[in-house]
Amino acid sequence: MNSQLVVEVSGLKKSFGKFEALKDVNLTLHPGELLGFIGPNGAGKSTTIRVILGLIKATGGSAKVFGKNVWKDSVVIHKDLAYVPGDVYLWPNLTGGQTIDLLLHMSGQKHTKRTDDLIKEFKLDTSKKNRTYSKGNRQKVALIAAFSTDVSLYIFDEPTSGLDPLNELIFQQKVKQLKDSGKSVLLSSHILSEVEKMCDTISIIREGKVIETGSLESMQHLTRNAVTVKTAKSLGALQKMTGVYQLNFKNDQQTAAEFSVDSDQIGSVMAFLSQNQILQLKTTPPTLEDLFLRYYHADNEQKVGE
Amino acid sequence: MAQYTQTFALLKANLKRDWLKIVVWLVVLAGIFIAVAAKFQGIYGTHNQIQTIAQTLRSSAMKSLFGPLTHASLNTAIIFATEMAVFWAIFMVIFNYSLAVGASRGQEESGLTEMVLGGHPVGRLAPLSAAALELLVADGLFAIITGIGMTLANMPGSDGSGDWLFAISLAAVGWAFGMVSLLFSQLVADSHNVAIYNYAFFGVTYLVRMMTDVSNPDYTWWSPFGWIEKTNIFISNNWLPVWLFIILGIAAFAVAVVLNVNRDIDAGIIQVRGGKRRSGFLRGPATLLFWNQRSVSLFWLIGMALLGTSYGSVFNSIGKLVNDSPVIKQVLGQSGVRALEKNQILSFVGILGIIFTVLAIISGAMVINHLYTEERQGYLQLVNTTPHSRYYLLTTYVLYGAILSVVVLFATMMTTMAVGNATLSHPLAIKYYYRIFAAMLPVLALFLSILVCFIGVMPRLRSIVWILLGGAFIISYFGRLINLPNWAMKISPFYWFNKVPIREINGEPVVWMLAIAVVLMVIGYVGYRRRDYEN
Numbered sequence: 001m002n003s004q005l006v007v008e009v010s011g012l013k014k015s016f017g018k019f020e021a022l023k024d025v026n027l028t029l030h031p032g033e034l035l036g037f038i039g040p041n042g043a044g045k046s047t048t049i050r051v052i053l054g055l056i057k058a059t060g061g062s063a064k065v066f067g068k069n070v071w072k073d074s075v076v077i078h079k080d081l082a083y084v085p086g087d088v089y090l091w092p093n094l095t096g097g098q099t100i101d102l103l104l105h106m107s108g109q110k111h112t113k114r115t116d117d118l119i120k121e122f123k124l125d126t127s128k129k130n131r132t133y134s135k136g137n138r139q140k141v142a143l144i145a146a147f148s149t150d151v152s153l154y155i156f157d158e159p160t161s162g163l164d165p166l167n168e169l170i171f172q173q174k175v176k177q178l179k180d181s182g183k184s185v186l187l188s189s190h191i192l193s194e195v196e197k198m199c200d201t202i203s204i205i206r207e208g209k210v211i212e213t214g215s216l217e218s219m220q221h222l223t224r225n226a227v228t229v230k231t232a233k234s235l236g237a238l239q240k241m242t243g244v245y246q247l248n249f250k251n252d253q254q255t256a257a258e259f260s261v262d263s264d265q266i267g268s269v270m271a272f273l274s275q276n277q278i279l280q281l282k283t284t285p286p287t288l289e290d291l292f293l294r295y296y297h298a299d300n301e302q303k304v305g306e
Numbered sequence: 307m308a309q310y311t312q313t314f315a316l317l318k319a320n321l322k323r324d325w326l327k328i329v330v331w332l333v334v335l336a337g338i339f340i341a342v343a344a345k346f347q348g349i350y351g352t353h354n355q356i357q358t359i360a361q362t363l364r365s366s367a368m369k370s371l372f373g374p375l376t377h378a379s380l381n382t383a384i385i386f387a388t389e390m391a392v393f394w395a396i397f398m399v400i401f402n403y404s405l406a407v408g409a410s411r412g413q414e415e416s417g418l419t420e421m422v423l424g425g426h427p428v429g430r431l432a433p434l435s436a437a438a439l440e441l442l443v444a445d446g447l448f449a450i451i452t453g454i455g456m457t458l459a460n461m462p463g464s465d466g467s468g469d470w471l472f473a474i475s476l477a478a479v480g481w482a483f484g485m486v487s488l489l490f491s492q493l494v495a496d497s498h499n500v501a502i503y504n505y506a507f508f509g510v511t512y513l514v515r516m517m518t519d520v521s522n523p524d525y526t527w528w529s530p531f532g533w534i535e536k537t538n539i540f541i542s543n544n545w546l547p548v549w550l551f552i553i554l555g556i557a558a559f560a561v562a563v564v565l566n567v568n569r570d571i572d573a574g575i576i577q578v579r580g581g582k583r584r585s586g587f588l589r590g591p592a593t594l595l596f597w598n599q600r601s602v603s604l605f606w607l608i609g610m611a612l613l614g615t616s617y618g619s620v621f622n623s624i625g626k627l628v629n630d631s632p633v634i635k636q637v638l639g640q641s642g643v644r645a646l647e648k649n650q651i652l653s654f655v656g657i658l659g660i661i662f663t664v665l666a667i668i669s670g671a672m673v674i675n676h677l678y679t680e681e682r683q684g685y686l687q688l689v690n691t692t693p694h695s696r697y698y699l700l701t702t703y704v705l706y707g708a709i710l711s712v713v714v715l716f717a718t719m720m721t722t723m724a725v726g727n728a729t730l731s732h733p734l735a736i737k738y739y740y741r742i743f744a745a746m747l748p749v750l751a752l753f754l755s756i757l758v759c760f761i762g763v764m765p766r767l768r769s770i771v772w773i774l775l776g777g778a779f780i781i782s783y784f785g786r787l788i789n790l791p792n793w794a795m796k797i798s799p800f801y802w803f804n805k806v807p808i809r810e811i812n813g814e815p816v817v818w819m820l821a822i823a824v825v826l827m828v829i830g831y832v833g834y835r836r837r838d839y840e841n
């Protein structure tokens with residue numbers, strides 16, 4: 001495998017009439033990488049993916065997959081790509097099994113033992129008509145077809161929104177297997193724990209702009225850690241320290257506290273705490289959810305402030 | 307009664323959603339009807355004009371198309387009633403079918419019914435009742451507008467009772483068939499199958515009417531569609547058929563209610579069975595299309611072959627001269643009579659060519675339309691991300707649709723020939739059937755190309771193609787009977803081949819029609835490659 005970028009999106013714009021759905025989207029997916037794509041409802045995740053898939057045409061910027069133009073060379077690109085949408089609609093009169101075989105054939109693949117194993121693992125009754133499947137079962141049909149497809153890029157747009165926790169776990173395992181065998185994956189999801197657990201890199205999109213890209217660790221550096229502490233002496237001075245937020249004393253002596261602290265201030269805060277004889281200390285790095293909420297709120301605050 | 311809670315609120319919502327559709331249909335249906343009525347005195351005002359058209363209408367060909375003209379003393383209004391009743395009843399049925407399917411199954415498929423029934427204090431029978439009332443409103447409006455319009459048109463020979471009977475019976479036939487459609491909506495779980503049941507029912511009642519009209523009009527009572535002829539408007543003004551329609555409608559609605567109570571939402575009474583776990587057959591868009599369309603296509607073939615058979619079976623009576631007095635026979639001589647009879651059948655074959663072609667175009671256009679409906683329903687998002695080009699996808703649908711159209715048209719012509727010639731002592735040569743078949747191909751290509759152009763460039767406006775097709779059909783099928791001016795007749799593509807099969811096909815219109823078709827097709831292809839997919 002060469003080191004060419006699998007997906008390369010830069011300055012992407014897309015308007016629907018007057019409405020600018022995408023204003024400035026930049027994404028890169030390296031070979032063998034698992035890229036998480038998150039953002040609030042209507043931020044433009046699906047729109048970006050649909051541009052990448054060549055379903056809709058960009059109004060500006062560029063989007064390439066395997067170094068090829070997503071619009072002009074869509075057929076060639078699709079030979080080496082599998083896609084599972086969030087809302088799976090299947091021809092009502094086909095059975096699940098027929099649909100899986102059809103989807104495999106259409107991508108130039110075959111129904112293999114892997115397919116059978118997947119059907120068993122996801123516990124799908126393939127003899128039922130698509131019309132009678134639940135949302136989750138329809139998603140399973142598309143997932144089974146995608147996972148038993150042997151290509152180098154997999155694109156999932158909220159693929160687990162209808163799956164129960166057990167099946168979601170299977171999904172995560174399967175994605176992990178893809179990664180282990182060197183495949184590249186683009187995963188858009190609202191289930192942040194899923195993204196956090198699996199993805200190497202995370203891109204956050206808001207109102208049509210990608211506002212943050214990086215590994216979870218690198219993003220955690222940008223934000224605050226949660227600290228729970230008990231000390232022998234009073235911590236009253238914490239109130240005046242820079243980088244400390246949401247301070248909350250647990251007792252009147254002010255020897256027990258909960259607060260969050262900016263990552264770049266953590267050194268000085270720790271030094272201060274140890275001066276006061278730490279009895280108990282727990283720090284938690286921010287979860288993706290905290291990060292997400294922070295970006296989300298930042299958005300709202302901005303609006304209020306405007 | 308709790309089951310009907312909120313019916314009126316739903317009715318209001320339905321009307322809000324469908325008002326444009328209803329208004330367009332009403333303007334066209336009631337508008338043209340009244341316009342023709344108002345102009346009719348100018349067309350068939352004098353005794354001579356009436357006698358001439360009566361000659362035509364008394365022929366079996368016309369009987370099979372428009373119903374019989376039984377009364378002896380004629381006037382303008384009676385001619386109008388004879389020409390319009392069957393023809394307009396067909397449109398009323400189509401109108402009501404389209405409303406009924408949309409308000410029942412269509413709404414359920416879109417998930418609206420579930421939301422309304424599940425999350426709101428709405429009675430379980432409210433959606434069904436709202437659909438029935440919606441049809442009542444639409445048909446009621448038609449009756450009122452048309453009744454008033456007819457009264458104002460005040461044709462010679464018309465009377466108030468007849469005017470209102472005509473308006474109300476047309477509304478009643480539409481409403482009754484709409485109610486039957488609501489019944490079918492309970493049986494099967496998707497609107498396509500409902501449409502199949504609908505048109506199968508309509509087809510059978512229409513054919514029974516046609517064949518009994520030609521053989522023995524007394525039996526026409528057996529077909530609900532035939533009741534529309536039994537009103538004897540402006541002759542004896544018989545209101546019995548209206549009551550029959552109302553009874554049929556209420557009965558159908560009652561059955562629909564019983565079925566509705568006994569079925570689950572999103573399901574039909576007829577249960578969906580499971581199927582095979584594997585498929586070696588389904589390999590790509592083409593096989594998939596075939597698989598999805600095969601029963602509808604078969605339905606078209608069989609239905610159209612039946613239509614051909616029924617028209618063929620009346621050829622014998624169509625050949626007969628209306629005026630076969632000994633004097634005429636003597637003047638023309640035996641060969642003269644035969645030539646005249648042959649011409650009569652040939653022009654009937656020409657009219658059949660138009661009818662069959664319109665239906666064949668519908669069969670193919672519905673397939674091509676699917677490319678867009680499947681796109682909107684999201685079925686194609688998994689196909690569009692496999693290595694098949696958009697050209698390939700479009701070509702698959704266009705080819706399937708075009709081939710279906712051609713095959714349907716050919717099969718219908720051939721069954722007409724086989725059965726028709728069997729009834730004739732001097733069968734028509736095959737070349738005539740081939741000729742009309744060939745003449746209809748450019749028209750077919752033209753309409754399918756218009757649709758492809760819309761789907762490629764402005765898919766939301768694609769329904770315009772139905773208006774164009776309906777317009778062309780009305781002009782060519784009906785224009786002569788209401789003496790449309792020649793320039794208006796020329797708008798219809800069928801006009802350019804209206805001498806076929808008596809004369810040879812004129813090459814010029816073939817060339818320009820195909821040229822337009824090619825241009826539209828290319829525009830459609832380019833547009834389809836360039837536009838965004840909607841889902």
Ligand SMILES: Nc1ncnc2c1ncn2[C@@H]1O[C@H](COP(=O)(O)OP(=O)(O)OP(=O)(O)O)[C@@H](O)[C@H]1O
Binds near residue numbers: 039041042043044046
């Ligand atoms: N065909 C379209 N026409 C007009 N607006 C559209 C169209 N498709 C998407 N949009 C708009 O573009 C914006 C981005 O939509 P998109 O579906 O990409 O959001 P998303 O990030 O996937 O949201 P979600 O998390 O809800 O799936 C939304 O405001 C949406 O309303």
Ligand SMILES: [Mg+2]
Binds near residue numbers: 046
């Ligand atoms: Mg989305």
